[in-house]
Amino acid sequence: MSKLRRSMLFVPGSNAAMLSNSFIYRPDALMFDLEDSVAVTEKDTARLLVFHALQLPMYREIETVVRVNPLNSAYGKLDVEAMVRAGVDVIRLPKTDSAEDILEMERHILEVERSCGRKEGSTRMMAAIESAMGVINAPEIAKASPRLIGIALGAEDYVRDLRTERSPEGIELMFARCSILQAARAAGIAAFDTVYSNANNEEGFIHEAEHIKQLGFDGKSLINPRQIDLLHNVFAPTRKEVGNARLIIEAAENAAQQGLGVVSLNGKMVDAPIIERARWVLQRAEASGIRQ
Ligand SMILES: CC(=O)SCCNC(=O)CCNC(=O)[C@H](O)C(C)(C)COP(=O)(O)OP(=O)(O)OC[C@H]1O[C@@H](n2cnc3c(N)ncnc32)[C@H](O)[C@@H]1OP(=O)(O)O
Ligand SMILES: O=C([O-])CC(=O)C(=O)O
Numbered sequence: 305m306s307k308l309r310r311s312m313l314f315v316p317g318s319n320a321a322m323l324s325n326s327f328i329y330r331p332d333a334l335m336f337d338l339e340d341s342v343a344v345t346e347k348d349t350a351r352l353l354v355f356h357a358l359q360l361p362m363y364r365e366i367e368t369v370v371r372v373n374p375l376n377s378a379y380g381k382l383d384v385e386a387m388v389r390a391g392v393d394v395i396r397l398p399k400t401d402s403a404e405d406i407l408e409m410e411r412h413i414l415e416v417e418r419s420c421g422r423k424e425g426s427t428r429m430m431a432a433i434e435s436a437m438g439v440i441n442a443p444e445i446a447k448a449s450p451r452l453i454g455i456a457l458g459a460e461d462y463v464r465d466l467r468t469e470r471s472p473e474g475i476e477l478m479f480a481r482c483s484i485l486q487a488a489r490a491a492g493i494a495a496f497d498t499v500y501s502n503a504n505n506e507e508g509f510i511h512e513a514e515h516i517k518q519l520g521f522d523g524k525s526l527i528n529p530r531q532i533d534l535l536h537n538v539f540a541p542t543r544k545e546v547g548n549a550r551l552i553i554e555a556a557e558n559a560a561q562q563g564l565g566v567v568s569l570n571g572k573m574v575d576a577p578i579i580e581r582a583r584w585v586l587q588r589a590e591a592s593g594i595r596q
């Protein structure tokens with residue numbers, strides 16, 4: 305089963321207190337940020353703080369991602385150099401507009417891996433798409449590197465580029481979400497949704513989480529620890545879904561014994577894709593529990 309990456313919690317890289325204890329919240333991944341949550345005057349301090357945080361033993365047990373600054377900024381190359389040396393699991397490239405952005409990042413990561421003796425190819429990548437250009441190029445971006453574990457939407461920058469605002473229904477994000485999802489699936493990698501920026505609006509967050517789960521996303525970037533359990537609960541199957549999946553597997557096993565590829569379960573057809581989805585529900589229930 306592929307690794308669970310439902311929740312990825314952003315932690316501002318310049319906040320020493322948050323960096324020292326963010327592992328206690330147990331998201332699927334921690335995403336230390338060196339980009340937009342860090343003031344220009346704090347960029348060097350944040351890089352140093354995150355470098356040291358990555359040495360802490362508690363961060364060895366959880367997947368770590370660092371969102372670096374773009375390579376064409378004054379900080380991007382320094383960020384990548386420090387984070388690869390620190391042994392980060394995944395580098396998140398923000399504002400990815402083209403496959404060339406990925407290739408450039410890949411070249412740079414490889415250079416640092418070689419110079420510090422880290423195994424070549426061991427640093428994985430994630431690309432955030434945050435512009436109309438990025439959405440148009442999503443299929444090429446998603447296929448640009450074997451290091452890519454997934455692509456993500458960055459909606460706050462994206463709506464700025466579109467010249468609109470985010471709405472509760474997210475109609476303005478529908479095209480980008482579907483494009484990113486299609487591109488990710490066609491490339492065989494994960495698709496991650498963007499942050500929900502109001503940490504106090506629980507109802508709005510759950511509504512958005514249900515929406516992106518229904519579209520097919522693997523997970524979502526988070527800004528606040530209170531969003532973690534809410535998201536995991538949305539992603540956990542319900543008792544009814546688990547019960548139904550068990551019945552489907554049972555019916556499929558009986559059918560296989562009789563040499564049948566398709567059978568009926570209370571009038572509903574059970575065949576290969578339905579059986580595969582039922583297995584996936586059971587795997588998800590095992591990994592994430594059952595919905596509360
Ligand atoms: C568009 C973009 O680029 S989004 C990505 C960049 N943005 C970020 O990284 C922002 C991350 N989030 C935050 O900084 C904060 O959650 C805010 C500013 C949104 C809200 O702050 P608050 O209202 O103070 O949060 P809240 O009251 O829920 O904090 C409760 C506890 O959780 C901690 N906490 C809050 N957010 C985080 C976080 N993202 N990571 C780790 N710990 C956190 C707080 O330090 C506090 O800890 P304490 O009880 O030990 O003091
Ligand atoms: O990647 C994210 O979800 C956060 C972000 O930078 C954006 O929305 O612009």
Ligand SMILES: [Mg+2]
Pocket residue numbers: 340398434458460461
């Ligand atoms: Mg952004």
